[in-house]
Amino acid sequence: MTSADQPEAEAPLILAVAPNGARKTKADHPALPMTADEIAETAVACQAAGAAMIHLHVRDREGRHSLDPDIYRETIDAIRRRLGDGLIVQVTTEAVGRYGPAEQMAAVRAIRPEAVSLAIKEIIPDAAAEPVATDFLAWLARERIAPQYILYSAEELRRFEDLRRRGIVPGERPFVLFVLGRYTPGQRSTPGDLLPFLNPLPVDIVWAVCAFGARETACALTAAGLGGHARVGFENNMKLADGSIASDNAALVAQLAAGTAVLGRPLADAETARAMLSDRA
Numbered sequence: 001m002t003s004a005d006q007p008e009a010e011a012p013l014i015l016a017v018a019p020n021g022a023r024k025t026k027a028d029h030p031a032l033p034m035t036a037d038e039i040a041e042t043a044v045a046c047q048a049a050g051a052a053m054i055h056l057h058v059r060d061r062e063g064r065h066s067l068d069p070d071i072y073r074e075t076i077d078a079i080r081r082r083l084g085d086g087l088i089v090q091v092t093t094e095a096v097g098r099y100g101p102a103e104q105m106a107a108v109r110a111i112r113p114e115a116v117s118l119a120i121k122e123i124i125p126d127a128a129a130e131p132v133a134t135d136f137l138a139w140l141a142r143e144r145i146a147p148q149y150i151l152y153s154a155e156e157l158r159r160f161e162d163l164r165r166r167g168i169v170p171g172e173r174p175f176v177l178f179v180l181g182r183y184t185p186g187q188r189s190t191p192g193d194l195l196p197f198l199n200p201l202p203v204d205i206v207w208a209v210c211a212f213g214a215r216e217t218a219c220a221l222t223a224a225g226l227g228g229h230a231r232v233g234f235e236n237n238m239k240l241a242d243g244s245i246a247s248d249n250a251a252l253v254a255q256l257a258a259g260t261a262v263l264g265r266p267l268a269d270a271e272t273a274r275a276m277l278s279d280r281a
Helices: 036-049 069-083 101-111 127-143 154-165 191-198 216-225 249-263 270-276
Strands: 015-017 053-056 088-092 115-119 146-151 175-179 206-210 229-232
Touching: 015 036, 015 249, 036 053, 036 069, 036 249, 053 069, 069 088, 069 101, 088 146, 088 270, 101 127, 146 154, 154 175, 154 191, 191 216, 206 216, 216 229, 216 249, 229 249
Parallel strands: 015 053, 015 229, 053 088, 088 115, 115 146, 146 175, 175 206, 206 229
Antiparallel strands: none
């Protein structure tokens, strides 16, 4: 939270955009960005619509998901040339069946990004992976690289809390992302998919949600009303709330931004979001 006397449900909302993901192409939507320049152009439009963070996937020459540090640097540089520090740039380590934990961690060490998303089930798949993961997460903290931990179920949240208690995940207020509806039929999320994560919700985390399908914004606003933050974008959804196809990622960002005013939650800009997350690790 931004101050000791400001409730989370009134604090600025960190709105992130996930503009492309690992699998979709222009065959899914002509405005889905794939190249560095296209992603930078999307970043500019989404920042103007209210986003404070971009969740960044990059592609190789064949359009496949990649963790190549050189491609990441090219894309980050393209965003920075257009926006400076006007967005938090969060790289993904998503495996997509191509990368194991060692490759994921090596990529982050090479890129040295401002922020990174980490799926707990990928980075720490079992007890044998814990020692290496402990060293890696401690390195992130020393380098002041902001992690966001991706959790797909209430069971994973309980495991995450155990990892924290045992000192494997550092930090007093970690930043987590609850993925709603990942394993529901057709991956169509509803606000009720948030309920298992709230029973109980740890009080010492900063949390956000992402969701699938046309009720993405409804899920995001439910989280916002309860003090959480949100991520929207073509990675998980291309539909507006009325079921029509969004013209671009900025339309999804703008739709969520319009709803936050009703909840009394102003949008955080990148500088504010950095300050809000500064005690996360």
